[in-house]
Amino acid sequence: MSNPVTEQTGTDTAGTDTAGTAAAAAGAEKTGNEAYGKKPFKRSKSHFADRITADGRDGWPVEAGRYRLVVSRACPWASRAVISRRLLGLEDALSLAVTDPIQDDRSWRFTLDPDDRDPVLGIRFLSEAYDARETGYPGGVSVPAVVDVPSGRLVTNDFQQITLDLATEWRALHRSGAPDLYPEPLRDEIDEVMDGIYRDVNNGVYRSGFATTQAGYEEACLALFRRLEEVSQRLANRRYLVGDTITEADIRLFTTLVRFDVVYHGHFKCNRWKLAEDPVLWAYSRDLFQTPGFGDTVDFDHVKRHYYQVHTGINPTGIVALGPDLSAWLTPHHREQLGGRPFGDGTPPGPVAAGEEVPAAGRP
Numbered sequence: 151m152s153n154p155v156t157e158q159t160g161t162d163t164a165g166t167d168t169a170g171t172a173a174a175a176a177g178a179e180k181t182g183n184e185a186y187g188k189k190p191f192k193r194s195k196s197h198f199a200d201r202i203t204a205d206g207r208d209g210w211p212v213e214a215g216r217y218r219l220v221v222s223r224a225c226p227w228a229s230r231a232v233i234s235r236r237l238l239g240l241e242d243a244l245s246l247a248v249t250d251p252i253q254d255d256r257s258w259r260f261t262l263d264p265d266d267r268d269p270v271l272g273i274r275f276l277s278e279a280y281d282a283r284e285t286g287y288p289g290g291v292s293v294p295a296v297v298d299v300p301s302g303r304l305v306t307n308d309f310q311q312i313t314l315d316l317a318t319e320w321r322a323l324h325r326s327g328a329p330d331l332y333p334e335p336l337r338d339e340i341d342e343v344m345d346g347i348y349r350d351v352n353n354g355v356y357r358s359g360f361a362t363t364q365a366g367y368e369e370a371c372l373a374l375f376r377r378l379e380e381v382s383q384r385l386a387n388r389r390y391l392v393g394d395t396i397t398e399a400d401i402r403l404f405t406t407l408v409r410f411d412v413v414y415h416g417h418f419k420c421n422r423w424k425l426a427e428d429p430v431l432w433a434y435s436r437d438l439f440q441t442p443g444f445g446d447t448v449d450f451d452h453v454k455r456h457y458y459q460v461h462t463g464i465n466p467t468g469i470v471a472l473g474p475d476l477s478a479w480l481t482p483h484h485r486e487q488l489g490g491r492p493f494g495d496g497t498p499p500g501p502v503a504a505g506e507e508v509p510a511a512g513r514p
Contacts, residue, residue, distance in 0.1 A: 197289050198280075199308045202296065203319045210298070210305050212320050214243040217305065218270055220279075220295045222258060223449040223508070224251040224456030226352065226405035227309040228294040233401050234313040237443040237493075239325020241503040244316075245270060249293065251449075251456035257291035271302060279304045310348075313398060327497035331398050340392045343399045350377035352406050359418025359464065367419065375422045382430045389437070389490030396492050400438060407435045408448055411474050413457040417465065426478065436478075437485035442498040449512030450476055476514035 202210040202217065210217075219235060221228035235244055247268050249258040258276040260268040267274050279297045280287050283304040295307045306312060317331040332340065354374035361367035381403065384391065391399040406414070410425040426432050439445035458470040492498070502508075 197287070198283065198304055198306050199311065200306050201308075201311060201315055201319070202305060203315065204322065212323065214323055215245070216299060218245045218247055218268075218297045218299050220247045220249065220258070220268075220276055220293055220297060222249045222251055222253075222293050222456065223447070223452040223512070225293050226409060227292075229405045229447065230309070230313050230401050231294040231316065232447045233405070233443055234316045234331060234398075236447060236499055236502075237331065237396070238316060238320065238328045239499055240316065240320060240323060241506070243320070243323040244296075245299075246506060247271065249276065251452035252459055253456075258293055270299060271297060273302070278302070313401065317398060325499070327493070329396060329493040329496040331396065331401070333393065333395075333397065336393050336397065340397055340399045343391050344402055346377060347381070347399070347403050347406075350374055351381070352402060355406060355410075355414045355418050355420050358420050359414070359461075371420060371422065374420060378428070378431065382428050385434050386430050387488065389434075389485050389488040394490045395494040396438075396441070404435065404438045404444060407431060408439060408445075409453055409457075412450060412453055412476075416471060417457050417461070426474075433483040433485050436481065436483040439479050440483065441492055445479065446502050446508065449508045450514070451509070451512035453512075479514045 200208040200210055202208075202212055204212050206212075219231055221232055223229065223232070232246070235241065235246070247260065247270065248262060250261040253259065256275050256277055260266060260274055260276075263269055271279065273279060275291075276293070276295060277291045279295065279302060280291055282302045292307045292309070294309055294312055296305045296312060297303065298305050314332055350373045354370050354377065357370035358367055358374060361370060381391075388394075390396055391403065407425055410420070414420040415424055425435060439448070454470050458465050459468045462468060
């Protein structure tokens with residue numbers, strides 16, 4: 151998840167950027183957090199797409215303790231990496247920095263840490279790592295981001311590739327019993343499923359929420375719910391999206407579904423129906439939430455405060471909704487009756503690492 155400039159003026163999503171025209175008509179150009187909902191939404195490509203690989207071909211070899219993963223628990227794109235890191239047992243190899251969910255116009259900041267600085271990188275804003283990599287970089291500052299600790303330089307903000315590399319290139323550092331989240335025999339099917347989910351669900355909620363025209367909103371919202379209905383049908387008789395184990399595809403769908411009723415249904419107007427009103431998707435989501443590595447990484451407090459207080463272009467009062475009741479996430483789901491093996495031939499991850507627990511305010 152990036153700052154307003156990146157989120158709304160990138161170039162990898164179809165459409166024409168008419169923000170200048172809209173602003174002129176309004177009499178002023180909206181910038182910073184006020185830009186949310188005022189400019190047509192188009193997700194940006196990741197500018198820094200270097201990869202951390204086993205052979206170090208991009209100059210960044212996999213090495214325990216060398217890199218720091220910077221995330222916001224509010225952000226669905228960053229949460230993918232948090233879940234993958236935990237499932238694979240990479241906590242000791244790849245340290246974690248969690249930003250304040252309330253970003254200002256300088257984007258992600260470390261105001262949850264003592265002295266408002268990340269204790270490992272020594273910086274106050276993630277933008278400092280971006281600047282260390284490319285002075286005067288004109289784009290947005292996004293999470294997830296992987297930073298090289300010795301140099302303080304950003305390595306990558308490629309949210310699509312980071313988790314795939316954690317699953318494949320970091321194997322030597324995986325815990326014993328780590329699941330195979332991107333099994334080679336199933337990759338074509340996983341990629342196909344993830345493509346539709348990315349376009350219509352992961353990205354679709356943003357296209358709906360930040361739409362600036364009725365037609366644009368309806369197009370995105372209808373595509374979102376068509377895809378959700380297709381996914382619901384796919385999951386009616388199978389526990390997971392691809393194969394009989396958890397894969398990258400499930401992680402990517404989960405990070406949107408877990409935010410759906412909390413923020414997307416109301417805040418982003420994705421309100422044809424609630425997640426809790428679809429028996430299949432609701433049970434599937436609870437099944438994953440109750441699986442070690444998923445729900446224990448979710449901070450609903452961060453999620454709600456970020457969306458409602460940062461997106462002042464669509465929620466100018468900054469008032470945070472009280473609901474919904476989160477206790478239902480812990481109710482029985484009965485999805486185990488469909489079979490499946492969550493971790494394949496592997497085992498569940500152990501307890502959450504010390505210092506990485508989600509505070510009580512963010513849990514059901």
